[in-house]
Amino acid sequence: MKKKFNGSCFVFLLISAIATAQPKLPDTVTVGVYITSIHDIDFKQKEYTLNCWLWLKYKNKNFNFAENLEVPTAKTVNKSFTTIDSSNGRIYMMMKLQCVMKDAWKISHFPFDRQRLRFFIENSQYDMHSLVFVPDTLGKHFDPRYTLSGWTIDSCVLQTAVKKYETAFGDETQPLPKSSYSQFRVMLSITRDAGSLFWKMFLGMYIAFLIAYTCFYIHSDGIDSRFGLSVGALFAAIGNKYIIDSALPESTSFTLVDTLHGLTLFFIFCVVACTAFSLRLVKKGKQQKSARFDMVAAQVLLLLYVGLNAWFILQAATN
Numbered sequence: 001m002k003k004k005f006n007g008s009c010f011v012f013l014l015i016s017a018i019a020t021a022q023p024k025l026p027d028t029v030t031v032g033v034y035i036t037s038i039h040d041i042d043f044k045q046k047e048y049t050l051n052c053w054l055w056l057k058y059k060n061k062n063f064n065f066a067e068n069l070e071v072p073t074a075k076t077v078n079k080s081f082t083t084i085d086s087s088n089g090r091i092y093m094m095m096k097l098q099c100v101m102k103d104a105w106k107i108s109h110f111p112f113d114r115q116r117l118r119f120f121i122e123n124s125q126y127d128m129h130s131l132v133f134v135p136d137t138l139g140k141h142f143d144p145r146y147t148l149s150g151w152t153i154d155s156c157v158l159q160t161a162v163k164k165y166e167t168a169f170g171d172e173t174q175p176l177p178k179s180s181y182s183q184f185r186v187m188l189s190i191t192r193d194a195g196s197l198f199w200k201m202f203l204g205m206y207i208a209f210l211i212a213y214t215c216f217y218i219h220s221d222g223i224d225s226r227f228g229l230s231v232g233a234l235f236a237a238i239g240n241k242y243i244i245d246s247a248l249p250e251s252t253s254f255t256l257v258d259t260l261h262g263l264t265l266f267f268i269f270c271v272v273a274c275t276a277f278s279l280r281l282v283k284k285g286k287q288q289k290s291a292r293f294d295m296v297a298a299q300v301l302l303l304l305y306v307g308l309n310a311w312f313i314l315q316a317a318t319n
Contacts, residue, residue: 026129029058031121031184032136033158038117038148038188040100046249047075047102050119055094055136061086063123063131065093070124072163072183075100107248108255109316111194111201114154119186122163126181133160133184141186150197154189161185194317201244202260208236209264209305212271216298220282220290223275230272237264256316260309267305274301 032055040049056065066084071077081096099119106113123131135158142156163183171179212233215226241261248257274297281290 026132026182027058027060027063028132028134029056029063029123030134030136031056031158032138033119033141033186034139035119035142035156035186035188037143043105043107043248044246046105047100048117050097050099050101050117052097052099052119053094054097054121055092057090057092057136059090060131061091063091063126065123066095068123068125069095070122071097071099071101072120072122073101073103073118075102105249107251107257108253109319110248110255110257111192111197112256112313112316112319113194114189114191117188117190119188120163121184122181128162128180128182132182135160135184142188148190150193151190152193154191155187156189157187159185159187198313202240204240204243205237205261205264208233208240209268211236212268213298213302215271215275216294220278220287220294223279223282226275227272230268230275234265234268234272237261237268256312259312263305263308263312267301270301 033052035050035052037051038048039051042048056063066079066082069077069079076099078098079095080098081094083094085092101117101119103115103118105115121133137158140156141158142153144153161183163181165179165181167177167179169179212230215229218226218229238261241257244257244261248255274294278290278294281287281293
């Protein structure tokens with residue numbers, strides 16, 4: 001009987017030791033979001049304003065999201081409304097957020113650009129060993145009527161990830177200067193409705209080219225007028241580019257705006273060069289040859305200019 005008792009105690013102690021040795025699982029927090037509007041998009045400052053409803057469901061009462069909610073990519077966060085319900089044995093928190101978000105715009109194909117807007121949240125007090133997020137994927141996550149004017153929303157994806165920081169934030173109990181936090185992410189893919197915006201921004205550039213192009217139809221006797229129109233068109237195209245660049249963030253890559261304006265400047269220069277060559281023929285007394293050269297050069301340059309523009313625009317629109 002004594003041996004049996006000792007054996008039972010040993011099994012009990014062994015089970016207790018195994019249970020004690022197992023790491024404690026982190027608490028889960030179910031997160032959902034509904035975006036009501038995205039507005040005040042500022043390409044120059046690389047920011048936009050996002051309004052949304054955010055709700056969190058969890059059991060651990062120590063998760064004070066009202067004070068410890070962090071939006072890492074936000075410039076400012078304003079909580080205009082917060083409600084908490086703990087009547088069913090778990091906490092249900094809902095809040096209305098207005099965030100001024102900072103993001104990196106991709107402008108290589110502007111205005112045929114596609115952007116990905118990111119909204120991340122973390123708990124600044126508890127790392128992933130204590131808290132993990134689970135997305136609430138039921139229903140829609142944005143209001144398609146008021147969310148974004150001038151854009152088309154392609155997709156809205158909710159996901160979770162682990163955000164690693166190469167620091168322990170001054171915690172001396174950590175063996176390594178590293179920490180990991182669970183992160184809830186909303187990835188919103190959008191495409192710009194670029195039809196009318198394209199003509200609004202590039203119409204001045206194309207008018208400048210057409211002004212230079214009409215020089216081919218001015219008689220060689222008005223050679224001064226031809227040079228004057230070409231030079232005026234050149235400065236008009238440069239001015240149009242500076243106006244567009246003033247509304248865009250700086251970029252080290254060669255964008256569609258740079259390509260189309262560079263192409264226009266090059267063809268205006270070709271018009272000036274053709275005018276100079278035509279003047280040389282006139283000075284040699286070859287008026288008929290000069291007129292024939294003007295007509296051939298006009299058609300070739302126009303076809304090349306239209307074709308190259310169509311090709312670059314098509315590449316930007318399809319990419």
